[in-house]
Amino acid sequence: MMSENGALPLRGKVLTVDTMNANVKKVDYAVRGPIVQRAVQIEKELKEGVKKPFEEVIKANIGDAHAMGQRPITFFRQVMALCTYPQLLDDNKFPEDAKNRARRILQSCGGNSIGAYTTSQGIDCVRHDVANYIQRRDGGIPSDPDNIYLTTGASDGIVTILKLLTAGEGRTRTGVMISIPQYPLYSASIAELGAVQINYYLNEEKCWSLDISELQRSLQAAREHCDPRVLCIINPGNPTGQVQSRQCIEDVIRFAVKENLFLMADEVYQDNVYAEGCEFHSFKKVLFEMGPEYSSKVELASFHSTSKCYMGECGFRGGYMEVINMDPEVKAQLTKLVSVRLCPPAPGQALMDLVVNSPQPGEPSYQTFIKERTDVLSALAEKAKLTEEILNTVPGISCNPVQGAMYSFPRITLPERAINEAKAKGQAPDMFYCMKLLEETGICLVPGSGFGQREGTYHFRMTILPPTDKLKIMLNKLKEFHQKFTQQYS
């Protein structure tokens, strides 16, 4: 109301940190946290001519292949250009197989335009292609297009399934089991939804493998205060780079059945397997190979994305999820829920289609496609090895083999004095370390504390994505820094 003299009342803001959504406040997201903000600032300072002991910031903090110089797959971009500007279908610069793919995608878009909304679950023909891909990948185990939902990146699918699963209050509140270290999308979404985070620790001594006894310990403890209903697995692992054995996956599935848990399998790195003797096994495949007693029972959602593997098309935000044994009424609710936001981006859907329906032998683009894919994957394999080797030459750094995915997560020994100085500043010791590294060398990493780690241990996550020569320089700078840092604080 107006006061006597007609002035407006003095009031505070409607929306303040005290009055806002309390769950949102609890969200933490290290991959784009303070260290990355500082890196962006430093880049600006460099541009403005501020003198630094380095020429450029190297962002090894995020799995963003193109940003690190990886080239897109030619065929994918040709088809995307054709879908975007169909006048190019008359241009003989484009190969016939690219044109055929584009025509097929456009035919299943409203008004033959990639600018139309799609059905909420995703374009029909793309969902069929995804199902065929899964079936081929899994040695013929059938996949039903009705179980496929296209998503805005895997992130979107993961949050949506967690949302469906979150219910109850107090001791009946949904508990979600996640590995530690974890990809922080999980902890952030759990916080946002007000679910309960349940940590199970990966075994660093055994190459970040998963022990069933640790799952059991963590579940037991959680049952005291919440209702554990979901078990999340990332395989190949982020940030830890391990690839799970078939045996381990079987054991996890048995555990899920025994303990009545919904399984979420994050398999966005399914093509990123480098270490000898390692192989990607999908949860779906292992589940069905365990026989109908399991495959008819276990509720599973698995996730894939256009962002990783050999394509690294993060900006398009393409992805899919497959839901297995989901209660039909819940599936109807899921379909309704995703319809509120209308649909995932159509270009991302189209790109997902190309990933699951890539050039075939005999098609004009086949050779180039295979060459480009192989080049990317073998360079990554080489860099995975290189990273492990160089890091392990540094006293005070110990790095597990990077079996898969795109990251190393080495353990670092920090001098007592550094730890104390960090704590005095209210900083996690590995944040203190990474911040100093950034200021002195321009290398941007994410501290282990952003992913979770055993109390008293310290790590950082570094992508293996920079080009080989740059990666070498970076690793050697890091080595030098670590030695200096250790001396300085000893």
Add this chain to the structure above:
Amino acid sequence: MMSENGALPLRGKVLTVDTMNANVKKVDYAVRGPIVQRAVQIEKELKEGVKKPFEEVIKANIGDAHAMGQRPITFFRQVMALCTYPQLLDDNKFPEDAKNRARRILQSCGGNSIGAYTTSQGIDCVRHDVANYIQRRDGGIPSDPDNIYLTTGASDGIVTILKLLTAGEGRTRTGVMISIPQYPLYSASIAELGAVQINYYLNEEKCWSLDISELQRSLQAAREHCDPRVLCIINPGNPTGQVQSRQCIEDVIRFAVKENLFLMADEVYQDNVYAEGCEFHSFKKVLFEMGPEYSSKVELASFHSTSKCYMGECGFRGGYMEVINMDPEVKAQLTKLVSVRLCPPAPGQALMDLVVNSPQPGEPSYQTFIKERTDVLSALAEKAKLTEEILNTVPGISCNPVQGAMYSFPRITLPERAINEAKAKGQAPDMFYCMKLLEETGICLVPGSGFGQREGTYHFRMTILPPTDKLKIMLNKLKEFHQKFTQQYS
């Protein structure tokens, strides 16, 4: 645990409608509800050769311009193709201004690729261009790129702001004021977040205008049971097609100040104004013209999208929001929150850039661009008029002028017997009507009950998007149907 004979225990599913997120169950989304599902089914039946009294389904249920045959703007698609497949930058088929735009966008992408993740708030140069656009649009009132967030369609921005604002329990739970009829994204998101929906009714007798006295009534009533903190406005209106007067916007702003409400202005139809004497006024502009006493105080978020106006690029899911007077700490929380999902799709961001930075006089694409834009907008204006005129010739249908946006929302008189038959079936009477219309004519509309309406009144929403000749046929079929329906049930 295994039972004695080694068989797995018999257990129900983890995730059922009884154990799932209760808020999700409450979500309702009519625009893609049962009527649309039936329409999709009918399309399949037609393809399979099932005989129907019509040849095709006409989907006038959703504002999806390209699906209704509208052509994309050539310049936009050229730039998008260039961004997608930069090899085309050497092709002299593409005009220089398109190439320049593409180069500029690519330069601000990581690794010069639209396949890189962008910053979470959106590509820097795009946010700058958005701010410049707003400043031009609003007669020079400044806009700060730091207040711009790019989004995955306007939907994403709207849900994000509602999420920030939702807090409290019981009587202190956040109440959100929305118009009735409304665009059901609002009611659905409010339900999902567990906020409290507060209805204020638009005045159908006065061309769906907004009365402050009705706002007051609705607010007062809501204060009994929740904490009203947000007022949502859609202008131009969906589903009701009204365009708010400058005076009305001023009054709403005064009301928001007086009652301490956060304003959300959904302005995705800002170019879709057809009626003589009507003009689009942004809330931002009116707010700032009211003087610093207001402009320094009112918290406002406004939303725009690539999906509507003359471009109709729904599939790209581009959008932005501008936040005004947001508490800096809350803004930091917002930035953190959006970073969890990494970023909006880069192609949608690029497209948003073109919308706010379209060809300028003197540039090679200017003439064609203006012609294409004008053609779309004047066809829409013509169809708005046509729709109103034809519908008002039908006894029992009364339609307000379609001043803007893309929809008519006529009131229909239903015979008592039809109402009773619907109720006996447990259907809303206008759902019963629309379902019959679909089965008999193939026309797919959304019943008024999906948007909300005054008790005892019935409506449907119909887009004005079909091409003029098809629209005429549709309107005449509708007329015929309505007369038959009325006779049948009288």
